[in-house]
Amino acid sequence: MTTSKQDQSEALTKGDFVEAAEPFQLVAEWFADAQASEPNDPNAGALATVDPDGLPNVRMVLVRGLDAGEFVFYTNYESAKGRELLSAGKAxxxxxxxxxxxxxxxxxxxxxxxxxxxxxxxQSRPRGSRIGAWASQQSRPLESRFALEKEVARFTARFGIGEIPRPEHWSGFRLTPLEIECWHDRPFRLHDRVVFRREDATAPWRKQRLYP
Known part of the structure; x- marks a missing residue:
């Protein structure tokens, strides 16, 4: 008996994912389901990094896409997470x-x-967000809300109605996964867990089911 691609897709969407050979189709299916059902920020994820002293940091970020098997997000490179990502090269x-x-x-x-x-x-961001990228010294001490609003006003006047160039300190990252674990809730906390691992971005995926 053969299974059509549509049947495979429906099975993944319903949560019967343990037979998936690689993670990216499954991740794309689950993101699509989240976009259809979640009321706010279905692309929000908790990003964990490590500072130079080895202490972990975690915060929510908006992942802007899964492109060519890489998770893409943007930030201020001079922020805590920006510096930690540039330093460690992993997350x-x-x-x-x-x-x-x-x-x-x-x-x-x-x-x-x-x-x-x-x-x-x-350039695809709202104009106010582009101004904010110039005005906010992300993660650094702020003396008052008024001080931030003054910076917003200063850069709004500076750029007027013209083009707002991207600040050099604002850019994005691509996270190339070496491990992806998919978890689905089951009754009595007997959840389904499947982990995909590979040595590098060119290596084939190895799949293993885990105890809940």
Whole structure:
């Protein structure tokens, strides 16, 4: 008996994912389900990094896409996470969709996106967000809300109604996964967990089912 691609897709969407040979189709299916059902920021993930002292940091970021098997997000390179990502070159992400009872954990290597890619995404942002990228010294001490609003006003006046170029300190990262774990809630906490691992970005995936 053969299974059509449509049947395979429906099976993955329903959560019967343990037969998936590689993770990216499954991740794409689950992201599509989240976009259809989650009321706010279905692309939000918790990004974990490590500072120079070895202490972990974690915060929520908006992942802007899964492109060519890489998770893409943007930030201020002078922020805490920007500096830690540039220094360590590795990170972890977790996505949890409570209403779908699903979770994806990702670990891998990070690298800056090409400048032209960052330029294109920056110009797609709302004008206020582009001004904010200039006005906010992200993660650094702020004396008052008024001080931030003054910077916003200063850069709004500086650029007027003209083009707002991308600041050199604002760009993106691509996380190339070496490990992806997919989790689906089951009754009595007997959850389904499948982990995919590979040695590098060119190596084939190895799949293993885990105890819940």
């Amino acid at each position: 972890a992400l977790v996505f949890h969709w409570k209403s779908l009872r699903r979770q994806i954990r990702v670990r891998g290597l990070v690298a800056p996106v090409p400048a032209e890619e960052a330029d294109a995404y920056y």
